[in-house]
Every structure is written in structure tokens, then in C-alpha cells.
Amino acid sequence: MIRFLFFLFFLSLLMSCSSSRQIQTGNVSNDTALIAKTGEDSIAFIKSAYDSIQNNKIDFNFFSAKINVIYKDAEDKEYNLNTFLRMKKDSLIWVSVNAVFGIEVMRLLISRDSVKILDKQNKLYTARSISFLHEVSGLPLDLKTMQNLLMGNVIFLEPEIPAFNKTGNELTLLSIGNFFRNLAIFNASDYNILRSRLDYVDPQSKRSADLFYNNYVNKSGVKFSETRKIVVNDVKKLSLDMDFKQFDFNEELTFPFSIPQNYGAN
Secondary structure (H helix, E strand, C coil), X not given: CXXXXXXXXXXXXXXXXXXXXXXXXXXXXXXXXXXXXXXXXXXHHHHHHHHHHHHCCCCXXXXXXXXXXXXXXXXXXXXXXXEEEEEEXXXXXXXXXXXXXXXXXXXXXXXXXXEEEEECCCCEEEEEECCHHHHHHCCCCCHHHHHHHHHCCCCCCCCCCCEEEEECCEEEEEEECCCEEEEEXXXXXXXXXXXXXXXXXXXXXXXXXXXXXXXXXXXXXXXXXXXXXXXXXXXXXXXXXXXXXXXXXXXXXXXXXXXXXXXXXX
16 A cells, blocks of 8 residues: 555656646657757757756745645546645655545655655555665656656756757757656747656666646746646556645745654554
């Protein structure tokens, strides 16, 4: 149960969409439309675009949100979870996951080096190293990557970009790193991420993920994607909806996490 809920939550953060708002999930630009990076002009253009994307990342000290998460498995079975999120930059991620009737089923506390979980259904406490994120998700996740993912910042975009394209108001960059080949599409005006296609570099792996970012709103000068969709293709196809019902920046937060005496260790 604990691994299922944990995977369910973080899968939802990797693949979100909204049940209440329309989400655009058009095909990501075809590689054949990309232009190879050659010549000083294209090199300078890509460097400028990459720097602008990095400078456009959402920064914060504290962040809190209420998120509606809908997960659909390969058999079309649907799970609806209400999730409460709190973060302190470069320090902590705190998550409370509620099932039907507002019953809390799980609480997580993630730091730079550890993952702690309270399974409230089975009265179990689990403590693992940060590598547990990789074990459960199958992705090279750490605290910083998770926080960028939750904020809606582009992840796994490497500075080595061999090809690009700009069509209308869309800028497409192809990034190839140690783990992923990332075909990312941005709004060319403000450099907000619109779509990202992640494929493992390993030719033996058939796993891929399509991430879509929609419904940007401006709050306190920050453009934030309220709804996102990801579809993960592996042996089976999984999809997730995530709708940020409310969120706040830089309000001082607490991160309550106490272990009841009647909980067993897992």
C-alpha cells in the first residue's frame, strides 16, 4: 500500500491534468522539423534561449498548495486524491494525501538525504534514504528535481542542445543528457514550458513520458501552471490529472511530522 500511494502521488506530479479545465494535449513537434545547431548565429540563439529559460524558473522560499489528483491506471481504474503540499526551498517537501471523505491516508517528509513516510491506514512508519525516490519512481529524482517538478519548472533540460526550431510563438529545443532525451516546447515570448517529451537515452528502455503544462496564471508576479498532464508509456500506459486548487508563495510554514507510539516500523 505504501509504495502504491507513494508512486501514485509522484506519478501524478509527473503527469497532471485537470478534471475541471480543458487541457491541450496536441502532439509534440516532430524531430524532422528541428534545425541542427550549426554556425555562430544558431549557437548564440540557443545559448540566449537556454539562459532565458533558466532565468525564468520560478523561485521561492516557501510554497504551499492544495492539489486535486486523479490517477488512471492501464485498466482505466480511477483514483481521486486530495493532496496538500508544503515546501521549503532546498530543504523540505511535506505532503499530506487524503482519500475519500477527507481521511488522511499518508504523510511524507522529504529532505536532502531522507524520505519519511507515515502510512496512516496501516499504522506504519517508514524511513529511507533519498535514493528511495529513484527506487519507487524509476527516475533519477532528488529533492531539487522534485521541487522543480512541483513548481512547474522544466526538468532534465541540459545545456547541450543539438537542435532547435522556432515556429510562431513556440520554441522547441532538443536536449540530450545522461538519462533523457528531452524534446521541450516553450512559449517563445515568456519562455514558459508548454510541453516536454522525455525518452530514456538507453535504447533498451521503451519508457517515455509526455508532460503538458496549461492554464498559466499570474500570481504576485509569478506565472504558474495550474493544470498539467503527463502520460507515461511503458509496458502499460498510465495517465494522471493534477489541478492546483489553491497555492501561495513565501508564507512562513510548519512541517508537522510526528510518529505515533502505536506505529510499527516498516
